[in-house]
Amino acid sequence: MQDNPIDKQDILNELAELHSLDYDYEDGRILGSMCTQAHPFAKEVYCKFLDTNLGDPGLFKGTKRIEEEVIKSIGELLSLDEAYGNIVTGGTEANLMAIRAARNHARKYKGITDGEIIIPNSAHFSFKKAADMLSLKIVEAKLDENYKIDVGSLNEAISDKTVAIVAIAGTTELGLIDPIEEISKIAFEKNIYFHVDAAFGGFSIPFLREIGYNLPVFDFSLDGVCSITVDPHKMGLAPIPAGGIIFRKEEYLEVMAVDSPYLTVKTQSTIVGTRLGASSAATYAIMKYFGKKGYSKIAGNLMENTMFFAQNLKEIGYEIICEPELNIVAFNHPTMDTNVLAGKLEKRGWKVSVAKCPVAIRVVLMNHIKKNHLEELLKDLKDLY
Ligand SMILES: Cc1ncc(COP(=O)(O)O)c(C=O)c1O
Numbered sequence: 001m002q003d004n005p006i007d008k009q010d011i012l013n014e015l016a017e018l019h020s021l022d023y024d025y026e027d028g029r030i031l032g033s034m035c036t037q038a039h040p041f042a043k044e045v046y047c048k049f050l051d052t053n054l055g056d057p058g059l060f061k062g063t064k065r066i067e068e069e070v071i072k073s074i075g076e077l078l079s080l081d082e083a084y085g086n087i088v089t090g091g092t093e094a095n096l097m098a099i100r101a102a103r104n105h106a107r108k109y110k111g112i113t114d115g116e117i118i119i120p121n122s123a124h125f126s127f128k129k130a131a132d133m134l135s136l137k138i139v140e141a142k143l144d145e146n147y148k149i150d151v152g153s154l155n156e157a158i159s160d161k162t163v164a165i166v167a168i169a170g171t172t173e174l175g176l177i178d179p180i181e182e183i184s185k186i187a188f189e190k191n192i193y194f195h196v197d198a199a200f201g202g203f204s205i206p207f208l209r210e211i212g213y214n215l216p217v218f219d220f221s222l223d224g225v226c227s228i229t230v231d232p233h234k235m236g237l238a239p240i241p242a243g244g245i246i247f248r249k250e251e252y253l254e255v256m257a258v259d260s261p262y263l264t265v266k267t268q269s270t271i272v273g274t275r276l277g278a279s280s281a282a283t284y285a286i287m288k289y290f291g292k293k294g295y296s297k298i299a300g301n302l303m304e305n306t307m308f309f310a311q312n313l314k315e316i317g318y319e320i321i322c323e324p325e326l327n328i329v330a331f332n333h334p335t336m337d338t339n340v341l342a343g344k345l346e347k348r349g350w351k352v353s354v355a356k357c358p359v360a361i362r363v364v365l366m367n368h369i370k371k372n373h374l375e376e377l378l379k380d381l382k383d384l385y
Contacts, residue, residue, distance in 0.1 A: 032353020038282070039238075043239050088245055095229050105251070117165075122149075174322055186224070203295065305369065
């Protein structure tokens with residue numbers, strides 16, 4: 001740090017210069033991000049709550065009420081009348097909380113001290129972080145030919161050390177939904193904690209179902225589901241950071257509680273201590289602002305763009321990895337190496353993302369990618385074919 005104060009305008013100029021190095025969602029060139037521009041109303045509300053701290057909720061009773069209301073609303077969306085949980089920093093923290101709850105629950109009620117979690121090959125890397133931090137072993141369930149959990153492989157992976165099974169509603173790379181109903185039955189029968197990671201799909205599947213898309217049930221209406229991750233800062237259009245973790249029972253929060261002596265509450269179950277109330281307030285505002293109808297319209301539009309893009313890719317001659325279930329299209333050129341194609345697109349100014357399993361270019365059709373951007377992208381892809 002320098003010795004003397006610097007003029008505000010000079011600081012702002014310097015920051016603006018650095019900010020200009022960032023890609024802008026508005027250009028429609030960011031193809032692989034699962035986040036997008038937050039809605040202006042959500043940003044406006046967010047700024048009003050910047051000083052609130054939900055780590056000390058006795059001081060911010062109103063904001064705590066807002067968080068409770070948001071959790072209730074998301075819970076209802078996921079077929080749960082009485083929901084418990086928190087608005088956290090994102091899917092990673094939400095998944096970490098779910099796995100911590102599962103581990104502590106199994107330790108307390110089943111005496112498991114060297115636990116394992118079963119995750120599909122397609123799981124987000126946040127589960128690797130969670131397993132590492134919580135000293136759990138990862139057992140991977142194989143995927144079937146449609147890139148979804150192979151239930152037979154999952155069954156074989158279950159042992160007396162299993163503390164949690166994880167399935168995904170909207171995989172990071174392909175946007176696919178695992179056979180959650182089937183897995184829920186197994187988890188329920190065997191009394192194993194079952195976590196659904198709907199960080200990506202949580203703010204679109206319920207709305208798409210509402211407008212007639214034939215998507216499978218993935219929520220708390222299935223008896224075996226113990227917790228669900230749903231991220232407002234992805235398809236919910238809330239500002240970063242806003243992740244959501246919803247638990248079926250309060251006891252999952254209780255098994256994580258530690259004493260918090262100097263604060264206005266006696267215990268704390270979240271991982272983060274001091275934490276933003278702004279994320280809850282912005283999520284509350286944007287959910288009220290859109291309502292189910294608003295989100296359904298957005299989710300429907302994203303799917304229309306997805307189908308338009310997939311169809312046109314096929315017409316040019318590209319190969320689609322799978323028919324999209326949500327707003328992600330993954331594809332390859334029939335002969336050109338995927339990374340070579342990705343490099344050529346990057347040279348033309350596209351920010352491309354390459355999936356690992358299987359290797360393919362993946363485009364996440366978020367709100368910032370409009371039809372005209374897709375037309376430009378298809379023109380370039382035709383050119384490069
Ligand atoms: C399915 C899934 N889970 C979890 C995460 C992690 O979310 P975050 O980056 O908000 O921590 C992602 C991120 O894209 C995801 O796609």
